[in-house]
Amino acid sequence: MRIGQLLGSGRNADVYELDEAWVLRRYRDGLDATRELPVMSYLAASGYPVPRLGPRPPSAGPGDLVLQRLHGPTMLESLLSGAVGAEEGAALLAGLLADLHTVPARLSPDPEDRVLHLDLHPDNVMLTADGPVVIDWSNTEEGPPALDRAMSALLLAQVAVDPGHPAADGARELVTALMARLVADDGVPAARLADAAARRAHNPTTTPAEAALLGDAVALVTALAGR
Numbered sequence: 001m002r003i004g005q006l007l008g009s010g011r012n013a014d015v016y017e018l019d020e021a022w023v024l025r026r027y028r029d030g031l032d033a034t035r036e037l038p039v040m041s042y043l044a045a046s047g048y049p050v051p052r053l054g055p056r057p058p059s060a061g062p063g064d065l066v067l068q069r070l071h072g073p074t075m076l077e078s079l080l081s082g083a084v085g086a087e088e089g090a091a092l093l094a095g096l097l098a099d100l101h102t103v104p105a106r107l108s109p110d111p112e113d114r115v116l117h118l119d120l121h122p123d124n125v126m127l128t129a130d131g132p133v134v135i136d137w138s139n140t141e142e143g144p145p146a147l148d149r150a151m152s153a154l155l156l157a158q159v160a161v162d163p164g165h166p167a168a169d170g171a172r173e174l175v176t177a178l179m180a181r182l183v184a185d186d187g188v189p190a191a192r193l194a195d196a197a198a199r200r201a202h203n204p205t206t207t208p209a210e211a212a213l214l215g216d217a218v219a220l221v222t223a224l225a226g227r
Contacts, residue, residue, distance in 0.1 A: 010136065011205040013063075020069065022054045027063035027138075034062055036137045039106065043115060046103045049096075049133045070133055076122035079170060086170065089122065090177035096120060096134060097152060098185060101145035108142040116141050116148040118199075121155045122174070150188045150196040150221070153179055157217035158200070158210055172220075179224035188225050193218060 003024055004017030012031065016024045027033055040050045054066030075092065078084040084092075097120060105113040117124075118139040126133045156178065159171035182188055197218050200206055 025065040032062045033065045070126045072128040075125035086173035094181035105142040146192040150192040157220045161216040
């Protein structure tokens, strides 16, 4: 497997060019990427927009995933450039969450459970010529859809309440527009919001500064939910 140039980096993974069709996503911290493979295969078979999975070469390690090379900006880039507005972005995020939650759980025996992303925010949505594609399934679980909605709202709210973040105003517009849609789609119950906040607090990628803003972020989501 010939690894090309570095195309991008996230909090715990790097993406490298393999060729025009495929990229390598490699965890830096020893996480096992293979747990994502059956989930992404299942979602692709269900018609949900995820990157295609490429053949795993013999030299691939447990932290490696070969994925379809996607062309286009992230939703975050489009929001920051003004190519996508808050209302359009909120509609897109709400639609992606709603569509995901029509997919029955793959393993859970609970008929109410669904596949959850648990990190669905604008930087994990690629806007390709064929439509949006949801990336980074490292946090995926099965459970109640309201937890997924709560996590997406909380992630945006954490940026919105950060006075030093350059995208704070835009994030506030986006989470306000998103919550208006989520409230119409069974909403964000207080218990699920508390669960999302606890998960964020214990996530090793959450910085101390982000953790300190969790209370304000929960308060903002709660206010937008009309409670």
